[in-house]
Amino acid sequence: MSEHPLLEISGLRAGYGRATVLRGVDVTVQRGEAIALLGPNGHGKTTMLNTVSGLIRPMAGAIRFQDEDIVRRDPTEIFRRGLVHIPQGSLLFPRLTVQENVLLGSRRPEARAHRSETLELVQALFPKLQQRRDQLVGTLSGGERQMVAIAMGLMARPELLVLDEPTLGLAPKVRGEILAALKQVQRTGLTLLVADGDIDFLFELTDRWYLIELGRVVGSGSADQRPSQQEVMDMYVGGTHPTASSTPAGNNG
Structure with a gap:
């Protein structure tokens, strides 16, 4: 484990206009880990990922990547530093071929080499x-397009690969193929930060999890502290916190 976390988020507040979505989020990601973000839709997972990758300027707080402050960096510079974000509904180039799209991912100097x-x-x-x-990518199925998006991200040779809802709307067979691919690259040491609505997918892929509710981290745990099925249901529809961690993750160091 490295001396400093690969990604360290502390006291993060962010939102859209005057609307605050994140209200003091603390998250750490060590090199080589796979981290899951859990929580109901609309509670801040996507906002957090967009803020980390520079798409949203935070209102307050700190984001350190490879022990450097990236709060004031633009998305292109953050990408070049090795934080590669595959957002929900990734924008591909429908009139280019699969190969052309995939090769566009290798824009970082480290990747071109x-x-x-x-x-x-x-x-x-x-x-x-x-x-x-x-x-042409525009003629592919939704699952195949998601594979192209992930392939583009991997072509960048990221230090940290951030994925937002990689299995959204996909058939179980395709989800399984994407899970197998991500597990394989994670075993090589690639660090992952993943938000997804498929709880089984997340727990099979990741080492640790954070639960975000109403813009705050309200729980955390390791993969072997997986919440029960009832707790998962409560997390997403009842607003009940899981029992795997009795204190918010940000207060655990």
């Missing part, structure tokens, strides 16, 4: 994309 090697890895992870390499 290893483009052929990384492309081989991506093709092994997602053989469907190799089969459709010359097909």
Whole structure:
């Protein structure tokens, strides 16, 4: 484990206009970890990920990536530093081929130097994309487009890969393929920060989790402290906190 967290978020407040969504969020991600963000829709998960990647300027708080303050950095600079964000409903280039889209991911200097090697890895992870390499992305299924988005993210050779709802609207078979691919790259040491509505997907992929409710971190735990099915239901529809952690994660260090 590194001396400093790869990503350290402290006292983060952010929102849209005068509307505050995040109300003092504290989250840490160590290098090599896979972290899940849990919580009902509209409670701050996407806002947090967008703020971390520079798409939203925070109102207050600190964000340190590789022990450097990135609060005032623009999204392009944050990307170049190795924090790669695949947002919900990723914007691809529908009139370009699968191969052309995937190769656009290798824009970081570190990625360009290893483009052929990384492309081989991506093709092994997602053989469907190799089969459709010359097909226009606009003609793909939703699951195939999500594979392209993840492949683009991996082509950047990220230090931290941030995914927002990677399985949203996908068939179970496709979810399984994406889970297998992410588990494989995570075993190589890639650090992941993932928000998704599929609780089973998250707990199978990740090491630790944070629960965000009404813009605050209200609970946390490790993968072996998985909440019961009833607690999961309560988290998403009843607003009841899980019992795996008795204090908010941000107060645990």
